[in-house]
Amino acid sequence: MIRTRKRRIGVLTALVTAGALLAGCSTSAAAGGGSGSDTVHWGTKQIATAWDPVVTGSTGATNYLTPIYESLFTLNEKREVKPALAESYSYNQAGDQITIRLKPKLTFQDGTPVNAEAVKFHIDRIKSQQNSALKGSYNNVKSATVIDDLTVRLDLGQQDYQIPRLLSVRGGMLPSKAAAQADPVKLSQTNPVGAGPYKVVEIVPESKIVLEKWDGYWDAANIHVKRIEINFGIDANTLVPGLQSGVYNFAQIDGSQIQQARSAGFDILAGVNRQWGSTFLSLNVNKAPFTDPKVVEAIRYAVNPAEFATKLGFGEGEPSHQPFPKGHPAYVDALDSEHPYNPARAREILAKAGYADGAISFDIAGVATNFDQVAEVLQGQLKAVGIRTTIKLTDFANWGKGYYGKTLAASIFGYVGRDSHVQALTEHYDTGGVLNLSSPYTSAPFQQALKAVRATPLDSPDYPSRLQAAAKAGYENGSTVSLYTYASAIAKKKSLSDLPAIDGFLSWKGVTFTHGD
Amino acid sequence: MIRTVLRLTTARVALALLAIIALVTVLGPVLAPYDPLKGGDQTLAGPSAKHWLGTDYIGRDVLSRILAGAPLSIVSALEVAGIALVLGTIPGILSVYLGSVFEWLSLRVVDTFIALPFLVFAVAMTALLGNGITQAMIVVGMLLAPVFYRVSRAATMSVARSQYVEAASIAGASTSWIVRSHVWSKVLPSIAVTLATTLGIGLVVISSLTFLGIGIQPPTPTWGGILASDLGYLAQKPYAPIFPTLLILAAVLACNLLADAIRDAAGETGRALTGAKTARSNRTRRLAALADLADPADPSRP
Structure with a gap:
């Protein structure tokens, strides 16, 4: 009897202790999760493998780099180019030279100066480093010349008024020359050093990065969040529960989770004016069966973007016949009606070109776990017009060899836009473009339209029409088959104020924590 | 042997489960009510009279996919177990008899494979x-x-050092005859147990790789x-994950239960696995020996 009572008391004590501990954990998690804290606890399923902007290129991964690196110019909510590390720029009369003036007395986080030498070194590195992902984007920048400590001149291959946009945010983040010179691998893996609002406190490769506000930032007065912790490789299914439990207060979520996060009372930041992605099928016109333009045309009619948007977009997807979402400056209305979904027409084109049912077959490549569902839907659509396909998905490294080496015949891929509209077009349709699987192929009509838009100042009234003309010429004469576009979603606690809505840029300027979640 | 195994409840449960799985494996693709590859407009629909287990993200019938997926899932697990059996058991037995060079080399290769992280190696090799x-x-x-190498080597070593094998060797028996007559029967029970366990592991690993x-x-x-x-x-x-998970769990459980039953039935000598007659006599001898040990004071003892 005594033993039983003792046991009961023991069990009760253990339960009370466990309850107290859990309550303590819950309180601390909630506090850490945002309310009353100045730390952003950011969860994402993605994994950042490189921290050098030259290596990452202008991709979605730049969201993790922009807190560390500042660019020469930045973008405001109207997508206008504004000074950042640079205070001004000016073009020569011919428009083939741009002179950039830097702000005085700026330093990188390692204390070395932000000067013309650092800019020249960066441009030279973009053009010469073997694993540079920006090489193609800087094709038209022939050389950088130091004029004085704060002035640098870029000589261009042809008239090009897009350079300030290229030097903004995703394509223009400037790393410390000293850090890059000392060890570019270390810069990319363990020691990223920029002149951005946050400096790195801790990196756990492919798992976590801890950033702290850097008071030396040129616009530090506008940075109110003291600390950002980004947790990588988080199972997508645990992100919303993580928000609910207070482990995170900011998370990049999948379209399929938006409704769940919204129902749980979190703010959702999603829209084509913020973060978006475009999924497409890249075809290689240098490889059979795509050497025949009729096959490419038939595939464009066979693809039903609406099915992708409905089944994979979860209300945030839009059918698309071009790699830009509605509302984007390079979006062309006419392209949507040029190749409407018409399987009968696709069959007719193939039959007229002499292809019997099932005569065309090819492999659909892609990155496993990223494009499985897209590949399955696409395979079904192509099968319906008599095109046989085999899905061959693999890991990113192996797929990348074939895609970037332009040896694949067809692959599914996606992209998240670029700050320079021309950069977006050249990457899709120009020789050497990272998204142009048919490279070195490029079309004469596109090159002509590209030259025209490059030669048009950004504030010219002709700029929008010339940009759209280039976008149209690129798509019509290129080998990309657009599938759908979607808004990438961020779920956050209400205690964290909204980030500025700037296409493709997570800017932390002006973002604050409020209390009373 | 089969009778001995069938007397055990675990074996009956295991065989019943395996019979169901075998049935699903053989007849699954035929029984699938819909084309397992064809999508429809109803995506992520719940269970209904039309789709018993609902539909997936592109509107395919889940039941049809599970039934159609059975052969590949099970056959690949069998293939994995077969490859592991051949690659592990033969060198394991031979390592005891083929001299120190082969023994050293095979041990180092096995050590290397054991040290490799499983999924990472699998990812790297398929990339290659x-x-x-x-x-x-x-x-x-x-x-x-x-796993097979170690089990078969350990069992072979214990037999190779026994007096009756040494006697056979002195009497002029060849290595091949010794392996066939004495070693194989001793190694077989351990291998049978390992094989059953490996089938379960194979199914889980293949599922992980597919994952x-x-x-x-x-x-x-x-x-x-x-x-x-x-x-x-x-x-x-x-x-939704419950349906495929239950099938994977059932298959792994059945293999493990069968492994346990084989181990229990095979006893120490393993003769049970090489012939029913020998098994019976072995079992009788074993039971008699156990009875002796249990009651040494039994007056009926001679």
Whole structure:
């Protein structure tokens, strides 16, 4: 009897202790999760493998780099180019030279100066480093010349008024020359050093990065969040529960989770004016069966973007016949009606070109776990017009060899836009473009339209029409088959104020924590 | 042997489960009510009279995919176990008889395979050999082979050092005859148990690889692949992963139960696995010996 009572008391004590501990954990998690804290606890399923902007290129991964690196110019909510590390720029009369003036007395986080030498070194590195992902984007920048400590001149291959946009945010983040010179691998893996609002406190490769506000930032007065912790490789299914439990207060979520996060009372930041992605099928016109333009045309009619948007977009997807979402400056209305979904027409084109049912077959490549569902839907659509396909998905490294080496015949891929509209077009349709699987192929009509838009100042009234003309010429004469576009979603606690809505840029300027979640 | 095994409840349960799984494996593709590859407009629909287990993210019937995915899931597990058996058992037995050089080399190779992280090696090898089901089977089979190597080597060593084998050797028996007559029967029970366990492991590993997008390409249905894709839609269909998980669990459980039963039935000598008559006599001798040990004071003892 005594033993039983003792046991009961023991069990009760253990339960009370466990309850107290859990309550303590819950309180601390909630506090850490945002309310009353100045730390952003950011969860994402993605994994950042490189921290050098030259290596990452202008991709979605730049969201993790922009807190560390500042660019020469930045973008405001109207997508206008504004000074950042640079205070001004000016073009020569011919428009083939741009002179950039830097702000005085700026330093990188390692204390070395932000000067013309650092800019020249960066441009030279973009053009010469073997694993540079920006090489193609800087094709038209022939050389950088130091004029004085704060002035640098870029000589261009042809008239090009897009350079300030290229030097903004995703394509223009400037790393410390000293850090890059000392060890570019270390810069990319363990020691990223920029002149951005946050400096790195801790990196756990492919798992976590801890950033702290850097008071030396040129616009530090506008940075109110003291600390950002980004947790990588988080199972997508645990992100919303993580928000609910207070482990995170900011998370990049999948379209399929938006409704769940919204129902749980979190703010959702999603829209084509913020973060978006475009999924497409890249075809290689240098490889059979795509050497025949009729096959490419038939595939464009066979693809039903609406099915992708409905089944994979979860209300945030839009059918698309071009790699830009509605509302984007390079979006062309006419392209949507040029190749409407018409399987009968696709069959007719193939039959007229002499292809019997099932005569065309090819492999659909892609990155496993990223494009499985897209590949399955696409395979079904192509099968319906008599095109046989085999899905061959693999890991990113192996797929990348074939895609970037332009040896694949067809692959599914996606992209998240670029700050320079021309950069977006050249990457899709120009020789050497990272998204142009048919490279070195490029079309004469596109090159002509590209030259025209490059030669048009950004504030010219002709700029929008010339940009759209280039976008149209690129798509019509290129080998990309657009599938759908979607808004990438961020779920956050209400205690964290909204980030500025700037296409493709997570800017932390002006973002604050409020209390009373 | 079969009678001995069948007397055990665990064996009966295991065989019943395996019979169901075998039935599903053989008849599954035929029984599937819909085309397992054809999508429809009803995506992520719940169970209904039309679709008993609902539909997936592109509107395919889940029941049809599970039934159609059974052969590949089970056959690939069998292939893995077969490859591991051949690659592990033969060198394991031979390592005792083929001299110190072969012994040293085979041990180092096995140590290397044991030290390799399982899934990382599988990912790396399929990247090297190509992403296909055959490559994935070979890789997993290679990685499981050390288990068979160790088990067969340990069993062989214990027999090789016994007096009756030494006597046979002195009497002029060849190594081949000794292996066939004495070693094999001793090694077999351990191998049978390991094989049954490996089948379960193989199924789980293949499911893990499918889960990582290695080996089997979409839209080919497999239980692991269905599970992996279901996990991406937990917010919409939280119960969806239960169906493929139950089948994987049942198959693994059946293999493990069968392994236990074989171990219990085979006893110490392993003769039970080589012939029913020998098994009976062995069992009688064993039971008699156990009875002696249990009651040494029995007056009926001579």
